[in-house]
Amino acid sequence: MAEPTKTATLTIDGKSYELPVHSPTAGPDVIDIRKLYAEAGVFTYDPGFTSTASCDSTITYIDGDKGELLHRGYPIGQLAEKSHYLEVCFVLLYGYLPKADELEKFERLLTRHTMIHEQMHNFFRGFRRDAHPMATMVGVVGAMSAFYHDSTDINDENQREIASHRLIAKMPTIAAMAYKYSIGQPFVYPRNDLSFAANFLHMCFAVPAEEYHVDPVLARAMDRIFTLHADHEQNASTSTVRLASSSGANPFACIAAGIACLWGPAHGGANQACLEMLREIGTVDRIPEFIARAKDKNDPFRLMGFGHRVYKNFDPRATVMKQSADEVLDLLGIHDNPTLQVAKELEKIALEDSYFIEKKLYPNVDFYSGIILDAMGFPTSMFTPIFAVARTVGWISQWKEQLADPQLKIGRPRQLYLGETARDYVEIENR
Ligand code: SDX
DSSP states (O other): OOOOOEEEEEEETTEEEEEEEEOOSSSOOEEOOTTHHHHHSOOOOOGGGTTOOOOOOSSEEEETTTTEEEETTEEHHHHHHHOOHHHHHHHHHHSSOOOHHHHHHHHHHHHTTOSOOGGGHHHHTTSOTTSOHHHHHHHHHHHGGGTOGGGOOTTOHHHHHHHHHHHHHHHHHHHHHHHHHHTTOOOOOOOTTSOHHHHHHHHHHOBTTBOOOOOHHHHHHHHHHHHHTSOOSSOHHHHHHHHHHTTTOOHHHHHHHHHHHHTSTTTTTHHHHHHHHHHHHOSGGGHHHHHHHHHOTTOOOOOTTBOOSSOSSOOHHHHHHHHHHHHHHHHTTOOSOHHHHHHHHHHHHHHTSHHHHHTTOOBOTHHHHHHHHHHTTOOGGGHHHHHHHHHHHHHHHHHHHHHTOTTOOOOOOOOOOOSOOOOOOOOGGGO
16 A cells, blocks of 8 residues: 555544545545554444445446446446456456457466366255245355365465356356256256357256357347446445455355345345336336335335445446347347336436435446346346356455455454443342
């Protein structure tokens, strides 16, 4: 980390403390409070970490006011238009745009890690067929540490690299197997002649009874969805992966923890919740009823796919996703899709409503993604697993960055204690 550029003065009970201030290459300055408790005997208090930087990072930057998202400095709009998911994986992992031979080597390497240990097929059969695929993925990914012992030593750079490639390459296979298992169809093995996205679609939708040809436009849309979900600073699931890794846990356990956190409807589970909400709304004339519920403080209902901790402007991913939704539905000949009509009208009404304007609530990445995935033939239960497949490279990149950080120490927050002070035990006969 660079040397502090200035200092902040904190005065408590008449005593002043000088705190170093670090200036980033982009974004707000940060006040370094690492010595605060030792010097002033106080904690800071920030439930939900709304004003807290948990680490320094060079991977992804978000400007919530501008609606800007950069991966290693490259704007998400340019990556979505000009790049493809495995190249974005390289950029996130290694920090630069690869030359043609580097990219070819990287893609060939990952392609040869897409199969999972044959014994792991038995894991799936331990689940009920109606298990949510996220439950299956948490279980199977966590169990990978029981199979890939030669890539669990986080202190070995080579093992970290192999674990990274295995996880990124095997997540689509595991997600597709979870889907196939849930619909009672046989597993489809990965194919080395297909791109990452085409391979995923093939593993999900091919059946042994006939040839399955992946539509290149759908493969492109799938690849773009993966790119748009690849990484996003220190979001809840990435912070979970970092915290799990800070104890020295193996990479498979850390990614399983990230999958578990992503599942929540306030986070990665929002894409499933959003499509289910759009279906519940059903028709444009019911939108006012749901807008009223979203604004009602006594109603826990929130507009799924709306709002964001960081974006107080459009989520740039939602903008690209909306364009992609139109393209995919048009390609599939799905015109006047009622769900898309409701989504577009809901977005229009919400963005004109003073509640949403004041609270700076805009559509996020989850608002349109479900419409595309639904049109491609995925059940809503597969939406968050697809998010997990895409985000694995982000989790892994952040995991590697943290392990290489000389400041790394186990994450152990403190608290504002409001419970009982010390009191003596009372025997039951005296209570
Ligand atoms: C993702 O962090 C990331 O980067 C996440 C992510 C990634 O790529 O990793 O971008 C992926 O998780 C996107 C977000 C998906 N979640 C949803 O779409 C669920 C619906 N959205 C909300 O639950 C909410 O907006 C959050 C969780 C996304 C953000 O919540 P915050 O930052 O804690 O904001 P908040 O709850 O404090 O809301 C601020 C105000 C509140 O009102 P007041 O208490 O100030 O009166 O806005 C209101 C909220 O009630 N509000 C909403 C709303 N979201 C916030 N009101 C109605 N509908 C909503 N969707």
